[in-house]
Amino acid sequence: MIPEELLKKYNGKIEQYDSGDFVYEENTVCQNYFQIISGKIKLNNYSEDGKEFIQNIFEAPQCFGEVLLFVNERYPSNAITLTDTVIIKLSVQKFFKLLNDHPEYAVEINKNLSKRLYYKMIMSQHLFSKDPNIRLTVLMDYFKNSNHIKENSEDGYLIPLTRQQMANLTGLRVETVIRTIKLMEKNNLLKIKKRQIYY
Numbered sequence: 001m002i003p004e005e006l007l008k009k010y011n012g013k014i015e016q017y018d019s020g021d022f023v024y025e026e027n028t029v030c031q032n033y034f035q036i037i038s039g040k041i042k043l044n045n046y047s048e049d050g051k052e053f054i055q056n057i058f059e060a061p062q063c064f065g066e067v068l069l070f071v072n073e074r075y076p077s078n079a080i081t082l083t084d085t086v087i088i089k090l091s092v093q094k095f096f097k098l099l100n101d102h103p104e105y106a107v108e109i110n111k112n113l114s115k116r117l118y119y120k121m122i123m124s125q126h127l128f129s130k131d132p133n134i135r136l137t138v139l140m141d142y143f144k145n146s147n148h149i150k151e152n153s154e155d156g157y158l159i160p161l162t163r164q165q166m167a168n169l170t171g172l173r174v175e176t177v178i179r180t181i182k183l184m185e186k187n188n189l190l191k192i193k194k195r196q197i198y199y
Contacts, residue, residue, distance in 0.1 A: 001035055001063050002105050010094045016086050023079035030068035033095040036060040039085025043077040054168040132180040135170040140199045155191050155198035
C-alpha cells in the first residue's frame, strides 16, 4: 500500500494495540486512514443474540476502513485486533492531501477496493448456497489471491484463518467447516498439517 515513510511525511501517527483491542467501534465517525505495519485485525458485527459475523480480516501491509473516507459515513462494523498490532493512521484531511499530491496511490487504493468489492459480490452470490464446499472454496480463493501476506510452501498457500474465523466469514457453523475441510482434504483439494490448512 502507501509507503510508511510517506505516511509519516504527511503526519501519520503510529499506534500500538494489544490483541483484542478495538481500533474503532461500529457507528463511530470515520476520521482516519489506517494501515497495518504489523499484526492482524478483523472487521466484525454482532447480531442481537451475540453471534459474531466477520466481514473481513486484514494484515500488514493492508489498509482498512478507507472506503468510508470517500462517502463520509459512520463505520458499519468494528475493527478489532486479532494479535498485538501496530498501525499507522492518517487524518482524513492529510489522507486526501497525500492522494492529491501522489495520485498513483489513489489508483492503488481503487484497485484494492475493487478486489474487495469483487470478493463481496462473489461471496454474496454463494452465501445462500447449501454446499459449504462452495462457500469455503470462494473464501480460500479470495485469501489466496488477495493482498494478504503470501505464505506459500511446497504444500500450498497457508490459509491464515482459524476454523471459527472461516465459519464467521461464511455464515457456516464451525462444525460444518471442520467436517467440510476434512472432506476437502480427503478429496485432495487441500492439505492439513499440524491443524493448519494449505490450499
